[in-house]
Amino acid sequence: MQKKTTKQRGIRQNFREFARQWRLQVMIIPAIIFFFIFSYIPIFGLLNAFLNYDLTDGFFGNSWAGLKYFRELFHDKDFYLALRNTFGMSLLKFAFTFTMPILLALVLNELPFMKLKKLTQTGSYLPHFLSYVIVVTLWIVFLDSGGPINDLLLRFHIISKPINFLTNSKWFWWIGVMIDCWQESGWNAIIYLAAISGISPELYEAASVDGAGRLRKMFSITLRSITGTIGALFVLNMGNLLSGGPVGSNFNQSYLLGNSFNHETSYVLQTFVVNTGLNQLRFSFAAAANLILSVLSVVLLFGANKASKKTLGSGIM
Amino acid sequence: MKRKRSRILALLLTAVLAMSMLAGCKSNSGKTEGVGTTDVATTNEGTSDNGTTAVPEQTNIQQDIDWERIGWHADPADLEWKEDTSPIKLSYYVNFSWFGLNWDDDTARRVTEKTGVDLELTKPVSDDGQKLNMMIAGNQLPDIMTIDRNDPALQKMIDAGLIWALDDLIDQYAPKMRDVLQKEILQNYRSADGKTYRFTTWVQGEAWQKAAREFDQIVGTNQPVVSVRKDYYEEIGSPEIKTKEDLIAALEKMHANHPDKIAFYPADNAVSAATLERSAAMGNLGVQFGMSNDMADQGGKILWQARSAEFQNTIAFLHELQTKGLLNQDPFIDSKDVNNAKITRGDVISYTWVISDGEKVPEDNPDTQYIVVGPLDTYKQSRTGAGWLATVISKNCTDPARAIRFLEYMCSVEGHQDVSWGIQGEDYSGDVVKGPQWNLVDGKPTMLPAYVVDKNADWSGVAAKNGLGEYWIACNELLWNLPWWDNSNEKMAAYNEVYGPKVEFVPELDFKAPDPASDEGIILQKAHELLQLYVVSMVFSDDWKAEYDKFIAEVDALGMGKVEAFYDTQYQEKLQSMK
Numbered sequence: 001m002q003k004k005t006t007k008q009r010g011i012r013q014n015f016r017e018f019a020r021q022w023r024l025q026v027m028i029i030p031a032i033i034f035f036f037i038f039s040y041i042p043i044f045g046l047l048n049a050f051l052n053y054d055l056t057d058g059f060f061g062n063s064w065a066g067l068k069y070f071r072e073l074f075h076d077k078d079f080y081l082a083l084r085n086t087f088g089m090s091l092l093k094f095a096f097t098f099t100m101p102i103l104l105a106l107v108l109n110e111l112p113f114m115k116l117k118k119l120t121q122t123g124s125y126l127p128h129f130l131s132y133v134i135v136v137t138l139w140i141v142f143l144d145s146g147g148p149i150n151d152l153l154l155r156f157h158i159i160s161k162p163i164n165f166l167t168n169s170k171w172f173w174w175i176g177v178m179i180d181c182w183q184e185s186g187w188n189a190i191i192y193l194a195a196i197s198g199i200s201p202e203l204y205e206a207a208s209v210d211g212a213g214r215l216r217k218m219f220s221i222t223l224r225s226i227t228g229t230i231g232a233l234f235v236l237n238m239g240n241l242l243s244g245g246p247v248g249s250n251f252n253q254s255y256l257l258g259n260s261f262n263h264e265t266s267y268v269l270q271t272f273v274v275n276t277g278l279n280q281l282r283f284s285f286a287a288a289a290n291l292i293l294s295v296l297s298v299v300l301l302f303g304a305n306k307a308s309k310k311t312l313g314s315g316i317m
Numbered sequence: 318m319k320r321k322r323s324r325i326l327a328l329l330l331t332a333v334l335a336m337s338m339l340a341g342c343k344s345n346s347g348k349t350e351g352v353g354t355t356d357v358a359t360t361n362e363g364t365s366d367n368g369t370t371a372v373p374e375q376t377n378i379q380q381d382i383d384w385e386r387i388g389w390h391a392d393p394a395d396l397e398w399k400e401d402t403s404p405i406k407l408s409y410y411v412n413f414s415w416f417g418l419n420w421d422d423d424t425a426r427r428v429t430e431k432t433g434v435d436l437e438l439t440k441p442v443s444d445d446g447q448k449l450n451m452m453i454a455g456n457q458l459p460d461i462m463t464i465d466r467n468d469p470a471l472q473k474m475i476d477a478g479l480i481w482a483l484d485d486l487i488d489q490y491a492p493k494m495r496d497v498l499q500k501e502i503l504q505n506y507r508s509a510d511g512k513t514y515r516f517t518t519w520v521q522g523e524a525w526q527k528a529a530r531e532f533d534q535i536v537g538t539n540q541p542v543v544s545v546r547k548d549y550y551e552e553i554g555s556p557e558i559k560t561k562e563d564l565i566a567a568l569e570k571m572h573a574n575h576p577d578k579i580a581f582y583p584a585d586n587a588v589s590a591a592t593l594e595r596s597a598a599m600g601n602l603g604v605q606f607g608m609s610n611d612m613a614d615q616g617g618k619i620l621w622q623a624r625s626a627e628f629q630n631t632i633a634f635l636h637e638l639q640t641k642g643l644l645n646q647d648p649f650i651d652s653k654d655v656n657n658a659k660i661t662r663g664d665v666i667s668y669t670w671v672i673s674d675g676e677k678v679p680e681d682n683p684d685t686q687y688i689v690v691g692p693l694d695t696y697k698q699s700r701t702g703a704g705w706l707a708t709v710i711s712k713n714c715t716d717p718a719r720a721i722r723f724l725e726y727m728c729s730v731e732g733h734q735d736v737s738w739g740i741q742g743e744d745y746s747g748d749v750v751k752g753p754q755w756n757l758v759d760g761k762p763t764m765l766p767a768y769v770v771d772k773n774a775d776w777s778g779v780a781a782k783n784g785l786g787e788y789w790i791a792c793n794e795l796l797w798n799l800p801w802w803d804n805s806n807e808k809m810a811a812y813n814e815v816y817g818p819k820v821e822f823v824p825e826l827d828f829k830a831p832d833p834a835s836d837e838g839i840i841l842q843k844a845h846e847l848l849q850l851y852v853v854s855m856v857f858s859d860d861w862k863a864e865y866d867k868f869i870a871e872v873d874a875l876g877m878g879k880v881e882a883f884y885d886t887q888y889q890e891k892l893q894s895m896k
Contacts, residue, residue, distance in 0.1 A: 055453050055470075056477035078846075140655075145647060146664065167646045259650045260590055260853045280833035280842055281469055 046294075048287035055281070069288035079289070082272040085265055086242055086250065086293075089173050094245035096177045098237060100185040102230065105192035106218055121193070124186025132249060135183055136256040139175070140166065167261035175257065180247040188246060195229040196222055231312040238304035239297050243270070269293055378741060379730055383760025388527045389795060392729045397491040398722035402433040405719050408459035409436040409790070412449055412468070416440050417777055422784030423750055427735050434723045436461075446470060453479070458711035460720055463790060466517055466707035469833055474709070475514045481710045482512040486721040494725040499524060499793055504894075505703065505824055515709050516724060518792040521702030525795040526822055532802045533813040538673035540816050541601030541698070545667040548685035549575060558690045561606075561634055564667075568643050571666045580643035582665040584656040585674070588635075588649050593849045597622040599631060602669045606631045607697040610826050612884045619885040621877060623848060629865065630695065632852070636861040649853055660687070672812060698820045703827035708790050727791035737797045738762060739785045745771075750783045755800045762800040825891040828884050837880045844872050844880070 018025060049069060051062040073079050104124065111117040127135065142149050143165040150162040165171050203221050212220065237246045244250035251270035258266035269289060277286020379391040409420070418425075420438040429435045439459065441448035449470050452458050458479060464471055474480050484503060487494050495503070501522040503513050521529070529535045543564070553570040557563065572580040586592045587600035596611035603609065607627040612619050622628055638644035651659070659665055663679025668687070675689045710720045726732045734741075742753025745767040754768045764772075772779045780787050789797065804810060831837035851868040855861045 054473075055450055056473055056479065144655075145645060146659075164646055166650060260593075260849045261646060261650065263850055275846070276839075276842065280838065281473070282834045282839075285834075 046287065046291055048284050049291045051284055053284040053287070055283070065284060069285045070292075072285060073288055073292070076276075078267065078272060078276070079269075081264075082267050082269045085267055086269045089176060089250055089253075089265075089268060090241050090244055092173050093177055093180055093247065093249070094237070094241055097180045097184060097188070097245045097247050098234070100181045101188035102192055102223075102226075104185050105189040105196060105226075106222060108189065108193060109196050109222060110214070110218065121186065121189075125190065126186070127183045128187035130183070132183075132252045133256065135179060136252070139179060140257070143175070164261075166257065167259065169262040169265040172257070172262045172265040176244070176249065176253045179253070180245070180249055184247045191233065192226055192229060195226040199225045227312060231308045235301070235304045235308050239301035241300050242293055242297050378734075378757065381757055381760065382762065386531065386760065387795075387799065388524050388531070389730075392731055393493055393496050396493050396497070396722075396725055396729060398432055398726040401719065401722070402431065404429075404433045404435065405716060406435050406437055407461060407714075407716070407720060407723065409438050410449075410452070410459040410462045411438065411440050412444075412446075412462065412464035414441050414444050416787075417781055418784055418787050420788075422782070424736055424739075424784030424788065428726075428732075428788075431735065432723060432726050434719065453477075456713070458713045460714040460716075461708060461710055461723075461790070463518075463706050463708045466515060466704055467830065469830070471515065471707060471709070472829065472832070474711075475508060479712055480514045481712060481714065481717055481721075482514055483516060483710075483721070484512050486710065486717055490718040491721050491725045494721070494728075497725065497729040499795075501703075501824065505827065505891075507894075515707035516728075516791055517704040518706045518708060518789055519794045519797075520704040521700065521794055521822070522824075526702065528795055528799075530817070533804045533810045533817075534798075534802050535820055536672075536809070536813045536816045538809070539671045540812065540820075541604040541669060541671055542675045542689045542816075543605060543667065543669050543691045543693070544675040544677075544687040544689050545571070546663070546665075546679065546685065547688045548682060549666055550688070550690070558693070560694050561630075564691075564693065565634075565637060565641070565643070568638070568667060569641060572643055575666060578663075579645055579647060579659070579665045580667065581638050582656075582659065582668040583648045584653075584660060584668045584670045586653055586656070587669060588852065589651070590649075590849045593852055594845050597628060597845075597848055599628075601671060603627070603631060604696065604698050605669060605691070605693050606634070606695045609697075609699040610701070612826070612828060612881075613699075614823075614826070614888070618881075619888045620881050621844070621872070623844075623872070624869065627695070632855050632861055632865065635856045636858075639856050644856070646853075646857070649856075692816060692819060696816075696819050698816075699823045699826060700820060701824050701827035702822050703824055706789070724791045727788075728793055730796060732791070733793065733796040736788050737786050737792070738764075738800050739783065749779045752783075754783075754785065761802075763803070764800045825888060828887050831880065831883055836876070837883045840876050841880050843875055844877055847871055847875070 050065060050067070052065045052068075053062050108117055108121055108124075111120060141147055144150070145162040145164055149165070150159075153159045154162065165175065199222065203225075204217055207217050207221060233246075240246060240248050242250075244253070250268050251274075254266050254268045254271045255274070258271060270293075273286045273289045273293075276282065277289060382391070384390050418438075420436045425436070437459075446468070449464065449468075453470065453474060458474070487503075499520055499522045501520050502517060506513050506515055506517050508514055526535070543558075545558075545567070549571045550567070552574055553567060556567055558567055568580045572578065583599070583602040585601055587602040592600050598604075598608040598610055603622075608622055608625065608631065611622050613622050613625055613627075615625055635644060647659070648656075656668075656670075657674075660668055660670075660677050661680055663681040667690075672689065676686055678686045708724065710717055710724075714720050727736065739754030740752035741755055741757075741762075742765075743756055745753060745765045747767075749768070749771055752768070753765065755762050755764050757763070779785075786797075831841060833839070833842065847868065851864060855864040855868065858864045
């Protein structure tokens, strides 16, 4: 009895508070409409994966296909190649592009002069503002068999014959990692730097008094204090893992740098969807392949959240 | 007080935001209408202001043209489009984002004034077919459309009954149109039900071929050729290059003198994935070895080009170059821009491209240039001459009678005169808009040389100003380009002499591709994916023949025979109907 009344009072209080802030609450309406139109309504498009979708019949005029397209997918051996590459490339990229910004933030924090720190920071996040297409075009020129990198290596006699960076499948994943780290580490470090700036200086002073060195302070204070931020970003980025980690560049890289020579490592699920689905007007097939990708991403997201709650004691949901 | 005011302001802003978002969903139709009406206003203003947008004098110039030599005929006197020239607005969609004009220039005004038809021209923002797909799915097709004739969406629309059959419309509203049409239009592009739904443009049909041989125009500047660097070629004594072996021997010698250069470089994507994903004929390289089409007649039957002796010969050639260090991986991955950059930098000793790109000047030695050599004895080009684009009238069309009559006008000699040739006269005024742009010379319409100079200096810029030569809605390539044919160019005449006999026309090789979602479509696409992978593994392996056998085995396992049967059926039917 007692419990119920407090609960009722709670609801009434909440409502009163809501009524008091109605002017503020109204402001969220555009966002709700936005997400409803652009994120929720399109979810119904997933039905395509189970329909014999034909453009000319309209969305409601199609017959059910059941799991036909999923069966076709699982019988397609390119699908497995694409799946393997997606996981391999994504995990590799995730490992590097997730840790690099943390390291960068720690290093930037230790830089002694304010001006130098500012300059380094600005320089490191500038590439973020370049489009991936431009970045890739630059690297295609750099990595060409007659390009400056090979030229340099040849001049210093490190190699005797130009390395075919762009046509050798073993380089493909690492090129992606390198481009992503170069382009996005600085940008992603900003959030960690913000977290670091919130750490109370007293902690460092106290540690100094206790005789802690620079490295000790870095690990025991700085890194410790931003664990929460790291955890939250880890979970958030996990949902993006299969598109290529925090940067999400798998498709761009595969589409722009993939070729017949490195096909073995460059063919990812997104290229598979574009090649066999969209380019061929096989929308249902494409939708089925993409649905699998989305389901895997959601599983990863919830899994990561759970893991984060267990190990760091906090998640985002 | 201040706080309250800012609160009200915030509230208002929110409301406006929310409203504008909702408005975004609805305003579409209203908006286009608004734009449309202002368009009419300006167009009308333009015409009334600009009284000099003269309709070219119809003093029967057509009678003075030497039709016998050209192999065409003047328009019949009473074409149906003249019956009704009251103002009408038709929507027209051209499925190419790069299309430069907007139907607001003097050419458009001239046509509108004469026929009463004002086009409301739209185009997509990107060339991925999205806009067209949306229009199909939303049943919002415009009155008239021009799209690539091989676009899968075209067949989709025809199959779904969204397009008018040309034969029906012509019989009903414009029977005389048959007299101004090329004979191929209603004969070579029939659907399964025996009717023709697409007005195919840029067809190099019988009339065109005859005239082109007459005027030395079979070989244009886009004819594939082999080029070599002149200075290097002269160093080894300019040996004759007539066979594959000659070419390899010459390349070996030149490369020995210049080992840091790429000896052989098929340019223009000839061996890149962009080409191989569509065709096994390897672009301008394949032509040197007698390949032109993805599906070829091999012993009276249609088989995939990858099975042909010519294909194997090409691979064997590339493989030999590779083992001798005369070919690297670059041409297989470089884009067209990179092709161009490497050649103009002078990084390559020889390359395949087309005549207009065959004589570039390398930057590292401006005193020399690349020169065209050959052709090899294996050179052969089979053209279908089957055209490039297709114009269709949708069932949504508000007035199909006026639409078909508009096409009748556009494909007549008079239409070509207004849309492609321009204004007739003796002396070019110096103003690209006022013209005149052409005159009769020895019974042949010919562009005025002074105008040609201006036009060549800024091709698309002049087109944007006067609108001539761009609205190829119902173009007949013969009439379209006739005034541009200039056989005083000795160089091109010489090319025609050498390469002309090596060009053959095989309209029966123009096929409809299988529906991409059908079994055949899926197999075909997979086969081309395999092709991309195997071309590089064949060329860069030790034993190309072993890889080739593996490739063919895999293609057979895919079920390529089914696809070949699909094409062969069409082929045998075409051979029958063309007899």
